[in-house]
Amino acid sequence: MPDFDSDLKSFSEIQLPKSIQNMPRCEWCDKPLPKRHVTHVNLQQDPPEHKFCSRLCKEKWCANAGKKK
Numbered sequence: 435m436p437d438f439d440s441d442l443k444s445f446s447e448i449q450l451p452k453s454i455q456n457m458p459r460c461e462w463c464d465k466p467l468p469k470r471h472v473t474h475v476n477l478q479q480d481p482p483e484h485k486f487c488s489r490l491c492k493e494k495w496c497a498n499a500g501k502k503k
């Protein structure tokens with residue numbers, strides 16, 4: 435038997451460094467957030483706070499948020 439399982443395992447264990455994982459990202463375009471970013475708070479949503487890199491991304495996200503379901 436080739437050692438296929440362990441290959442798969444090591445592949446799935448590759449993870450991004452914590453600093454990158456925890457970096458907040460724009461919820462629309464997935465870019466890392468700049469220092470000056472845009473937030474959208476809607477307490478009726480979970481999570482209530484959404485972050486975007488620009489006002490344009492927030493507007494696009496808002497325009498599509500209601501269409502997802």
Ligand SMILES: [Zn+2]
Pocket residue numbers: 460461462463464465486487488491
């Ligand atoms: Zn963005």
